[in-house]
Amino acid sequence: MSETCKVSVERRGDVAVLSTDGYINNQGGEEIAREAYVELEKGVRALILNLQKTRIVNSIGISILIEVLEKVMERKAVLAFCGLTPTIDKTFRIMGLAQYAAIYPTEEEALQAVGATA
Amino acid sequence: MSDSAIRTSAGVEGLAKAFSALRIEGDKPLPARIAAAALTLAGARRVAIYLRERDRWQLAFDSDPGSGPGDPPDRLLDAAVSHRGLLWVPLEAEGETHGCLALEGLEDDGPTELAAGLGLIFGAVLAANRLSRLVKDAEFEIKARLLELESLYDLGLSLTGQLDISALADEVLYRSISLTDAGKGTLLVFGERGAPPLSRSVGGDILPPEAVRTWDLPAGEAAINNDAANVPTAGVQLADCQKCLVVPIAMPGRRLGVLAVADKESRDGRVLDFTPADARLLALFANQAAAAIDTTRLHREALEKERIERELELAAAIQRQLLPRELPRLAGLELAGSTLPTRQVGGDYFDFFPLSGGRLGFVVADVSGKGIPAALLVSTVHAAIYLQIDASETIVELVSRIDKHLQRFSAAHKFLTLFFGVVEPGSGLLRYVSAGHNPAILARRSGQIERLSATGVPLGLVPNGSWTEETVPFGPGDLVCAYTDGFTEATNADEEEFGLDRLERELTSDLGLPARELSDRLFRAVAVFAQGMPQYDDQTLLIVRREPNS
Numbered sequence: 001m002s003e004t005c006k007v008s009v010e011r012r013g014d015v016a017v018l019s020t021d022g023y024i025n026n027q028g029g030e031e032i033a034r035e036a037y038v039e040l041e042k043g044v045r046a047l048i049l050n051l052q053k054t055r056i057v058n059s060i061g062i063s064i065l066i067e068v069l070e071k072v073m074e075r076k077a078v079l080a081f082c083g084l085t086p087t088i089d090k091t092f093r094i095m096g097l098a099q100y101a102a103i104y105p106t107e108e109e110a111l112q113a114v115g116a117t118a
Numbered sequence: 119m120s121d122s123a124i125r126t127s128a129g130v131e132g133l134a135k136a137f138s139a140l141r142i143e144g145d146k147p148l149p150a151r152i153a154a155a156a157l158t159l160a161g162a163r164r165v166a167i168y169l170r171e172r173d174r175w176q177l178a179f180d181s182d183p184g185s186g187p188g189d190p191p192d193r194l195l196d197a198a199v200s201h202r203g204l205l206w207v208p209l210e211a212e213g214e215t216h217g218c219l220a221l222e223g224l225e226d227d228g229p230t231e232l233a234a235g236l237g238l239i240f241g242a243v244l245a246a247n248r249l250s251r252l253v254k255d256a257e258f259e260i261k262a263r264l265l266e267l268e269s270l271y272d273l274g275l276s277l278t279g280q281l282d283i284s285a286l287a288d289e290v291l292y293r294s295i296s297l298t299d300a301g302k303g304t305l306l307v308f309g310e311r312g313a314p315p316l317s318r319s320v321g322g323d324i325l326p327p328e329a330v331r332t333w334d335l336p337a338g339e340a341a342i343n344n345d346a347a348n349v350p351t352a353g354v355q356l357a358d359c360q361k362c363l364v365v366p367i368a369m370p371g372r373r374l375g376v377l378a379v380a381d382k383e384s385r386d387g388r389v390l391d392f393t394p395a396d397a398r399l400l401a402l403f404a405n406q407a408a409a410a411i412d413t414t415r416l417h418r419e420a421l422e423k424e425r426i427e428r429e430l431e432l433a434a435a436i437q438r439q440l441l442p443r444e445l446p447r448l449a450g451l452e453l454a455g456s457t458l459p460t461r462q463v464g465g466d467y468f469d470f471f472p473l474s475g476g477r478l479g480f481v482v483a484d485v486s487g488k489g490i491p492a493a494l495l496v497s498t499v500h501a502a503i504y505l506q507i508d509a510s511e512t513i514v515e516l517v518s519r520i521d522k523h524l525q526r527f528s529a530a531h532k533f534l535t536l537f538f539g540v541v542e543p544g545s546g547l548l549r550y551v552s553a554g555h556n557p558a559i560l561a562r563r564s565g566q567i568e569r570l571s572a573t574g575v576p577l578g579l580v581p582n583g584s585w586t587e588e589t590v591p592f593g594p595g596d597l598v599c600a601y602t603d604g605f606t607e608a609t610n611a612d613e614e615e616f617g618l619d620r621l622e623r624e625l626t627s628d629l630g631l632p633a634r635e636l637s638d639r640l641f642r643a644v645a646v647f648a649q650g651m652p653q654y655d656d657q658t659l660l661i662v663r664r665e666p667n668s
Contacts, residue, residue, distance in 0.1 A: 058295070094264055
């Protein structure tokens, strides 16, 4: 796992997939938020956060993800997570993220669920 | 309509307008929305919003950010005041000032009823917003504490089933960093059986590997260093961090490792102090980790022991298959042969081979080493003898062929000693080759003893070994006894060996017994001598006697 979190973005029609690599802490969370807000400004209707290469999320990272989720909901868009480790999955459920954002095992399942077009 | 009714109607209308204005551009931050609403309602040229955070003013929004209006006046208490050409309106609710509105360019610069109304409305909005944030933060904190408890519980559960120490270390480190909001961390665990320590880090190594040995911390207690983590913390040298928290991983009387996290993060990018609560949490985690590491190692050792036991059972089964199930019956000869295996399977082997002309071949062999490798080598020798015995003219030729076979097919550093004899009743001779084996005992009918010493080197030991065949008379009533060193090297509680002399005495003390009974007597003698002490080598003994009247 890299020391600083890197975020890559891939567009699938009007769905943006943000893939993280590294620790989602303050820096990682800010990086995700920055990319997410750029995509929301561009008018995507769904954001998928693929955390397959992330093993750690701290409380600051979670609070930033909650902010992103609130922003997504304000925009009437959808946020989904995929590729979570069992530990992060449970963390998201306890911290309330899973209440408003669906969690899928794989990116393919998340894309299918949000109805992404090619 | 009365003046009062008109004012009330205008007030309600103003209130409605104020709240409606707040909804415009709803995705903007609240201060910006309040400012926009105030601009519209008050007809000001410029508006700035200050928020009261930790008893300090913070400019949250300015419609003309080029020239800051400066801090609100000190005399701003509970009413709007004019100051530096602006009207400063406190935003209050429930007697607490939550913010301040600075308006410029109003037609009437003095305090107005409208300004006071805006102060009340937006003060209430700010208070509600702050309360909402406090509730959210409190809810977040409660969930974070729940997460800590769940993590401790999960760690206990998931770690008990974990067999991979590396995966276990990762799990402990990731959760420790996550729950303390640390920016980095290192976990060191003592290597098993002298292996180097297992080291796991996130954000760079903050502990050198030698810290696994050198830490000096009270058992179960954490050390906090919020001042200068790059100096040793309780004897642990750290590097590349500002603040740290170090905790030992230990079981009573045993060090298992050490865990350090560093540089606790805040939302605004500052490095926060670690708190006693952080230390308690990490110490709890370390206790769980110590128990889990210990359990994992014990579990692995148990599985390894189980695997070895299965291997030994298999080796023993291989050996049992190779030993003669029943002894051949030959006119004029009396035979006995037995093996007493130990728990650790060795490489003893004996067999009889009826040959043409009423002759009898017999062998006793002892392979170096134990377990599966020894059992497999015995199997190889067994096969080689059966394959080569008919094609060999002499015992030396047979032994040479077996040696070649072993040199070619057996693993390096494996060898065996062997005594191979052929009794010829017709000629009254015993021919033999001893490849580095313990001296066999030739007991004459008269009770006289001869030792049949080695006539060559062990098989498989050196290339191009050579052996000679010896011949001794073997008359009616004579007996030859071949055995393995597990018999003569059986030890008692005083670590005294049974020995060849004692074996010879026991053999000749009742030489007239049938071969089977004589063999049993010798095994009993060894058992009595050993006084129940565990033996670590198989005991094998073979007897061939020429019947007195043959």
